[in-house]
Amino acid sequence: MKRVFSSITDGRGFDLVLVGVPFTFLLALSGLPLLYNILMSFQEVDMFSLGSVIRPFVGFKNYVDLFTEPETISILRNTIVFVVGSITGQFLVGFALALFFWINFPGASWLRGLFLVSWVMPGLVVGAIWNWILSGDFGVLNFFLQQTGLMSGNIFWRSDPNFSLWAVILANIWLGTSFNMILLATGLAAIPADLYEAAEMDGANAWQRFWTITLPMMRSTIGAIIALGLIFTLQQFDLFAAITDGGPNNSSNVAQYWAWDLSFRQYDFGKGATISVIMTVFVMFAATVYVRSTRHEVRG
């Protein structure tokens, strides 16, 4: 008994406890729901069988049904466009801003802090504001574009199937940029200044310094931020609910919103779970990238 106790306070048992606590936590709050979700995707889940675990097993019926629906392919394509578009936009604008503030002019750190306000705002509020900006008849964006002479007619950002997805991407880029900027700014700050001094002495110009020092030194930060970006954009739900509702005609519908619609509007929990499983595969891919890029970080 005493040996067990001492092992727990100082020894192998202690290690096991340290690992066990987070492991139990993960298993209970992430692992089990994940497995439950996979189980549900193979079952016919009706609203009244929601409370029981044993339900009619339907094999791959949910998967087959989903892929025979006419809208599936376009929704999956939208999801990819949304993820790639949002991440690219967030990253490029975020990186540009981070570099801009890196110059460290007076008040730079204050301004940089202020940018975080957009990140703090709840998605539904952001959505409501963009809703007004993007509105077709009296939207601020249309007004601005017309006053500057960039276009003559109104674009119905939310209601034109050619633009609706981009309208949400635009809002999402705005929402995620500051987070990208802050992470990239910390990455930039971690690059030792003497590297640049040495390069400058060797006669490297600003462009060469950026390509040969800044980018390679930022590799792990960039990898992490893109992986996180993938997760955040696949999570993005509020903006769709507030701006387009996935419409018109599913032109701005994406997998995560569709999963919610199937589960909680049409009460087809089996199919909702099926989409979640498909998304989980994507996220696992992102997680792998994330883990690999942060592994580099340790080596420094």
Add this chain to the structure above:
Amino acid sequence: MGIRRTMISIALALASASLAGMSARAEDVKLVLWSLDRDIQPAPNLIKEFNAQKNGIQIEYRQLQFDDVVSEAMRAFSTGKAPDIITIDNPNHAMFASRKAFLDLTDMIRQSKVIKPENYFPGPLKSVTWDEKYYGVPKATNTIALYYNKDLFKAAGLDPEKPPQTWTELVATAKKLTNPSKNIYGITFSAKANEEGTFQFLPWAQMGGATYKTINSEGAVKALSVWKQMLDEKLASPDTLTRSQWDSTATFNAGNAAMAISGPWEIDRMLKDAKFQWGTALLPVPSEGAQRSSAMGDFNWAIFSSTKHPKEAFKALEFFASKDVTMYKDFGQLPARSDLPVPPTGNPLKDSALATFVEQLKYAQPRGPSPEWPKISKAIQDAIQSSLTGQMEPKAALDQADAKIKSIGG
């Protein structure tokens, strides 16, 4: 999930144990009621009045959010934790009734002196009916009709006392009223990709002689074609596709749309915001003398079949129904009763608008009733949206919806 459920059941067990300890001294029957009514709406206030009677029944209230009502109720029922009474949106009623999750009230209603089926509008009553039995009592009701801006009518050379009566007239009127240079659309409504879109479109299809079971019939195709024409010719804003009824009517109030299709919930805001003369009219019909129809909204009372106190719960419903008389005065909602006149409010504009809605309510029809309503509604929304965006012809879109609805078994 498993652990979470165990935790929840432990927590619930503890909570109910302490509750049992507290209420042991009083021998009141305790009922639980769930609803989404806020503090200025009927449920919590009626409960307060009911509890104040001290008749041996005490009701405990829990407020739900709109999006949670169905999922919370389903979860609670399937785990045996359902409340005694709930208020449920009428298109969802059949889902619960068909699975016998709600108590069959037919016999109790037959013996009741307060709740009499013949006193209710046919639409709301149909929504609580499943298999010719009553599984609930209509709580309140609403419908949609046409609002129009009399000042803009005059400016366009139209008679402000002669609102359009038929679809043809409606389109012609909208054309005359549309004025892009002044940012005025002829009409505004909602074709949003959610239940609101179905709510607004179904009456049109029904006026054309269709039901959700024959959604690709000629009348429904014509209805959708009229909608498409109004969008294609820019008589209504393209944002009609993504705007809610409330946001659409806001453009009417701002003078940017000359007519609006919406419900009585707009009246109070319109009285405040609209700086012009406005009037109301019944929804235009396909041709003169054609059958009327309208949408039917709002919630029903229902008792869960798992209740231990069906008699007491029904007594509570009787009490709530007895307060229908003052429902409009106290809470601004229309009771689903055809035997109760809506009392004059002292504002002639409001009174005449209410009279239009009460008249329109006679033709209001429920969505469904069908246990698969959410999926049927989704099929209809898809048809509306794919044809209005020009991706499908109205006929083809409705054929696809019909095939989907048939495969659901609606």
